[in-house]
Amino acid sequence: MRGLKREEIEFAVGRLEACMTSRGLNQSDLAKFSNIEQSTISKILSKKQDPSSENLQKLFGGLGLQMTDVLRDAADCVPKVLQGYLATPLTGLTDPQDTSLKAVVETVRQCCGAAEFSNPPINIYWPGEHTHPKNNPNYKASSVYLIDRSRASTFHFLVILCGAPSYGVGQENEIATQAGVPAIRLVNSQVSRMMRGSFVKSYDIEYTGSLERGLHFDEEEFANALRAIVKLHYHHSALYSSVNGNDFGPRLRKLVDERALDNRAFAEELGVGLDYVHAMMDEPISVSNPSARLLKRMSTRLGESVGFLLGEKQQDDAIYRESKENWHAWVRESDEKVDARTAIEIFDEWKAEYFDGRLESSPISFRADVKPMGKPDWDGRFQRAKANRPAPKQRHLFGS
Numbered sequence: 229m230r231g232l233k234r235e236e237i238e239f240a241v242g243r244l245e246a247c248m249t250s251r252g253l254n255q256s257d258l259a260k261f262s263n264i265e266q267s268t269i270s271k272i273l274s275k276k277q278d279p280s281s282e283n284l285q286k287l288f289g290g291l292g293l294q295m296t297d298v299l300r301d302a303a304d305c306v307p308k309v310l311q312g313y314l315a316t317p318l319t320g321l322t323d324p325q326d327t328s329l330k331a332v333v334e335t336v337r338q339c340c341g342a343a344e345f346s347n348p349p350i351n352i353y354w355p356g357e358h359t360h361p362k363n364n365p366n367y368k369a370s371s372v373y374l375i376d377r378s379r380a381s382t383f384h385f386l387v388i389l390c391g392a393p394s395y396g397v398g399q400e401n402e403i404a405t406q407a408g409v410p411a412i413r414l415v416n417s418q419v420s421r422m423m424r425g426s427f428v429k430s431y432d433i434e435y436t437g438s439l440e441r442g443l444h445f446d447e448e449e450f451a452n453a454l455r456a457i458v459k460l461h462y463h464h465s466a467l468y469s470s471v472n473g474n475d476f477g478p479r480l481r482k483l484v485d486e487r488a489l490d491n492r493a494f495a496e497e498l499g500v501g502l503d504y505v506h507a508m509m510d511e512p513i514s515v516s517n518p519s520a521r522l523l524k525r526m527s528t529r530l531g532e533s534v535g536f537l538l539g540e541k542q543q544d545d546a547i548y549r550e551s552k553e554n555w556h557a558w559v560r561e562s563d564e565k566v567d568a569r570t571a572i573e574i575f576d577e578w579k580a581e582y583f584d585g586r587l588e589s590s591p592i593s594f595r596a597d598v599k600p601m602g603k604p605d606w607d608g609r610f611q612r613a614k615a616n617r618p619a620p621k622q623r624h625l626f627g628s
Contacts, residue, residue, distance in 0.1 A: 232281055236299055240284055243298050243474065245273055247291050250510040251371050261358055261375070262290030285309075292378025297512045298474065308348040310461060311383040312340060313376075315400040316354070317391060317439075319361050325439040329356070329391070332414075332443055336387055339450050345458070352387070353379060370503055378515045380404050385457045386411040388430075390419045391439050404428055407517055410460055412453045414445055431456060475539045476513040483530045483537075484509075498525050513538075548582065551601035558606040566610065570617065574609045 232240070248258060255273070259266040264286055271277035272287075279287070285295050294311070314336055316329055333354050340350040358364065359372045376396075380386060380403040388397050388411050401423060404411055410429040416436075424432075431453035435445040484505075488494040495505045500522070508516040518526070520534075527534045533546075555575050559566055578601060 232284070232299075237278055237284075240288075240295075240298055241272060241275070241279065244284075244287055244291075246510065247293070250506065251291070251374050252368055253291075253371060257367075258287065258290050260290075262286045264290070292375050292382065293512065293515070294382045297382050297514045310345075310348055310350045310385070310458065311379075312350055312352045312385050312387060313379045313383040313400070314352050314354040314387045314389070315380070315397045316356065316389040318356055318396060321439070328439045328442050329389075332389060332391070335445075335447070336450075339447055340454065342451065344451075345454060350454075353383070374507065374511070374515070376400065377403055378511070380409065381407040381517055382512075382514050383409065384461050385409060388413045389443075390415045390423060391435070391443055398423060401426055401428055403517075406519065407514070408464075410457055412450065412457065414443075429460075474512055476537065477509045477511065477516075479537065479539060480526070481509045483532065487530050494529070497529055498522060547598060547600050548579070551578070551582075554600065554602050555606050558603040558610075561603070562607065567614070570610060570613050574606070574613050578609065 248254070253261075255266050255269045258264070258269055262269075264283055268277070268283070269287070272279045272283070281295075288295055288298055289311070314333060316332070321329065333352075333356070337352050340352055355372075355376055359367055359375060380400045386400060386404050386409060388401055390397060390413060401411065401413075403409075405426060405428040408429070411431070413423075413428075413430045413432045414435045415424070415432050416434060433445050433449050433453060435443050437443045484491060484494050488497070491505050491509075492502050495502045498505070504516070508518060523534045523537060526537055530537070552575075555571075559571055582598070
């Protein structure tokens with residue numbers, strides 16, 4: 229396991245502080261969520277102490293984030309732990325229901341703590357121990373939503389208890405669906421058709437009893453579902469190890485500042501709440517996770533492709549791709565010998581002009597003025613560059 233580089237530490241600490249600010253959390257709150265002493269957090273944020281990889285993992289975990297959602301190349305910097313989010317009803321439960329619920333939480337943890345699931349170990353987060361509406365009434369609804377949305381979006385799997393009427397677990401079910409996070413769901417015959425018909429990748433286990441009388445499920449069936457979850461996790465890790473990042477938010481903020489009236493007006497035009505626009509700008513995209521429809525609306529309003537908003541590579545840009553293909557064709561098919569150095573220089577010069585123009589121009593003028601470079605365009609640039617290049621000095625084979 230490699231250590232974090234200096235620039236990675238500085239970036240991570242900056243992101244940690246920014247997330248705390250955007251969510252309205254203080255050092256005391258983060259200490260409770262992460263199980264890191266407040267004095268240690270204070271030293272880290274004031275740059276008096278460098279955080280260890282393990283502590284950074286716990287601190288971001290306290291905010292519901294994975295280290296790999298903050299540092300794209302951090303997978304080999306922190307101990308491997310599978311994070312599970314246990315979604316249960318919390319609001320409006322009677323004391324007997326609350327006691328029964330805690331017994332279910334303990335059973336789930338015992339199943340996940342079995343020896344066969346120790347490498348890597350599985351950690352189960354239950355909101356009832358951190359943001360319970362009775363025990364922690366002072367947290368703002370917006371803060372609780374972002375914390376729990378983060379976990380439902382970025383943790384490796386969910387366990388969802390459909391044990392009583394609840395507005396919470398239905399939201400977490402859909403957040404996980406949109407994020408591609410699998411779930412083990414404990415269900416009975418009374419679960420709504422909306423939940424049973426959900427698109428989430430789920431392993432449903434029937435339970436007996438109720439929260440009033442006690443709730444029971446087949447632990448071996450749960451273990452089988454957990455084995456499938458672990459297998460799926462490794463498959464996804466191999467496929468999607470580098471898809472996260474932090475550049476979507478700053479890019480969106482810059483475009484909105486330049487091309488929209490203000491954040492509130494932009495939210496109105498998208499059809500979302502202002503808090504969601506702020507989350508898209510401040511949070512990793514793995515947390516905000518805008519839908520394809522919202523991305524298309526942003527693309528139309530801001531005059532950029534969805535690919536550009538998401539930071540896709542240059543070769544995914546249609547104008548760039550066609551221009552590069554025509555450049556290759558011009559080099560191959562030119563009637564005169566093309567100097568390789570000059571050809572590369574004119575391509576690099578055009579590329580810099582093109583991508584700088586995308587950010588600096590208005591969407592209307594940019595779309596109207598910029599067309600793919602054809603072979604005649606490349607030849608024209610080449611001729612101008614050749615004419616402006618100083619004549620080479622004469623080289624003598626023999627002394628004068």
